[in-house]
Amino acid sequence: MESSSECSSISDFQDSTEGDDANTLPENLCMREYVVICDYVATDNTQLSLCSGDKVLLLNAVSQDWWWVNHNGTCGYVPASHLHDALNEQEDTEVNDPWQDEEYYGSYKTLKLHLEMLSDVPRTMTYQNVILKNSSSLCGKHILDLGCGTGIISFFCAKFAQPEAVYAVEASKIAEQTCRLVEQNGISSLVHVIRQQAEELDLPTKVDVLVSEWMGTCLLFEFMLESVLQARDRWLKEDGVMWPSTACIHLVPCSAYKEYSNKVLFWDNPYQLDFSLLKPPATKEFFAKPQPDYILQPEDCLSEPCTLFHLNLKTLQVAELERMNCDFTFLVHTNGLLHGFTAWFSVQFENLEEQGHLELNTGPFSPLTHWKHTLFMLDEPLQVQKRDKISGSVVFERNSVWRRHMSVTLSWVISRELKMQKVGCKVFPIWR
Ligand SMILES: N=C(N)NCC[C@H]1O[C@@H](n2cnc3c(N)ncnc32)[C@H](O)[C@@H]1O
Numbered sequence: 001m002e003s004s005s006e007c008s009s010i011s012d013f014q015d016s017t018e019g020d021d022a023n024t025l026p027e028n029l030c031m032r033e034y035v036v037i038c039d040y041v042a043t044d045n046t047q048l049s050l051c052s053g054d055k056v057l058l059l060n061a062v063s064q065d066w067w068w069v070n071h072n073g074t075c076g077y078v079p080a081s082h083l084h085d086a087l088n089e090q091e092d093t094e095v096n097d098p099w100q101d102e103e104y105y106g107s108y109k110t111l112k113l114h115l116e117m118l119s120d121v122p123r124t125m126t127y128q129n130v131i132l133k134n135s136s137s138l139c140g141k142h143i144l145d146l147g148c149g150t151g152i153i154s155f156f157c158a159k160f161a162q163p164e165a166v167y168a169v170e171a172s173k174i175a176e177q178t179c180r181l182v183e184q185n186g187i188s189s190l191v192h193v194i195r196q197q198a199e200e201l202d203l204p205t206k207v208d209v210l211v212s213e214w215m216g217t218c219l220l221f222e223f224m225l226e227s228v229l230q231a232r233d234r235w236l237k238e239d240g241v242m243w244p245s246t247a248c249i250h251l252v253p254c255s256a257y258k259e260y261s262n263k264v265l266f267w268d269n270p271y272q273l274d275f276s277l278l279k280p281p282a283t284k285e286f287f288a289k290p291q292p293d294y295i296l297q298p299e300d301c302l303s304e305p306c307t308l309f310h311l312n313l314k315t316l317q318v319a320e321l322e323r324m325n326c327d328f329t330f331l332v333h334t335n336g337l338l339h340g341f342t343a344w345f346s347v348q349f350e351n352l353e354e355q356g357h358l359e360l361n362t363g364p365f366s367p368l369t370h371w372k373h374t375l376f377m378l379d380e381p382l383q384v385q386k387r388d389k390i391s392g393s394v395v396f397e398r399n400s401v402w403r404r405h406m407s408v409t410l411s412w413v414i415s416r417e418l419k420m421q422k423v424g425c426k427v428f429p430i431w432r
Contacts, residue, residue, distance in 0.1 A: 143163050155191070
């Protein structure tokens with residue numbers, strides 16, 4: 001059985017460094033201490049397995065993503081995304097907030113991201129429909145709109161329902177504009193804009209409904225969900241409603257020939273010249289991290305998608321977000337090239353007035369949203385054929401230092417007629 005353990009082209013650098021296995025020390029190296037910020041399990045004999053908190057000496061930053069380090073006398077490669085500069089550790093954690101709040105809220109103080117979100121019709125109309133279809137249930141109720149941005153959901157509540165009060169909470173400077181909008185539209189007796197981080201919120205009463213649009217790349221990036229769950233525990237009545245009520249992450253194996261051709265095959269003969277030695281670094285540069293704005297065409301799916309995680313937002317605990325893992329099995333339904341896997345999310349809103357629920361699905365079979373799709377590219381495409389099985393697992397691991405970031409580890413086995421063909425594994429930081 002041929003097996004190659006793929007770990008984002010580390011083997012591409014094996015022959016380009018003096019270290020030909022995990023114990024040879026290359027020459028002329030500058031020593032600098034780093035802290036391991038999340039566990040790493042080696043996937044081949046050139047790498048080191050390390051635990052969060054281990055200290056290593058950086059010997060050679062062979063690439064942007066893989067570093068050659070010494071840990072207690074043993075050398076090997078580790079992903080740079082798992083290391084943090086220990087020398088500035090004290091300063092960094094003092095100066096750079098692990099939540100990067102200044103940068104994060106700074107990105108929401110201008111209209112750019114709010115225009116993108118408001119221009120997303122499937123997203124915004126789903127929230128409008130939720131308010132519309134539940135308008136009588138909202139009569140006389142207290143509503144918390146967490147991370148309200150320009151206040152669009154609060155406006156829907158005021159326009160289509162008669163709640164007792166809407167608390168529109170927004171931490172970024174955009175809240176100043178939201179206040180003006182509420183004043184100008186004559187709803188300031190109903191909608192109370194509070195410029196505050198939800199974590200420091202003080203409301204006059206608990207609320208009946210907690211509505212929020214908190215979803216990021218791969219659902220979880222930004223981890224605003226932690227703020228939503230904390231606000232739920234502090235401010236939502238026991239029998240209160242969470243909107244969204246549930247959230248799912250979906251995955252499908254796919255072809256992405258155009259992407260692979262444009263980013264890697266391109267180097268075979270640009271202007272009839274052989275630049276093919278640039279294919280390995282191109283693979284590393286373009287595919288070490290996922291593409292968050294990919295648009296997957298339905299015909300590029302190699303099997304039916306699967307639902308990896310189904311989160312109940314009334315009961316989910318913050319601690320569960322640290323590490324989520326799931327096994328998967330796909331039955332390939334067409335011959336083709338497996339270039340990677342694509343992920344997307346869906347959220348469901350319980351309907352208070354009739355059976356069923358409303359759903360916002362950001363996948364390739366639904367109207368396109370501003371989240372688009374997230375493509376995890378393998379380093380090498382793999383030939384698959386109808387009835388092959390692609391089984392494996394995915395691990396979503398939250399970054400233990402940079403709290404808005406995470407990594408996605410995909411492991412796969414391709415089998416044909418019960419015989420294993422290809423095995424692989426790749427870690428994708430989002431984004432640290
Ligand atoms: N991925 C998303 N939907 N991001 C929308 C985030 C919106 O919520 C705001 N926001 C995020 N976290 C918080 C928080 N803990 N408290 C208040 N506002 C927040 C943020 O400023 C932006 O306007």
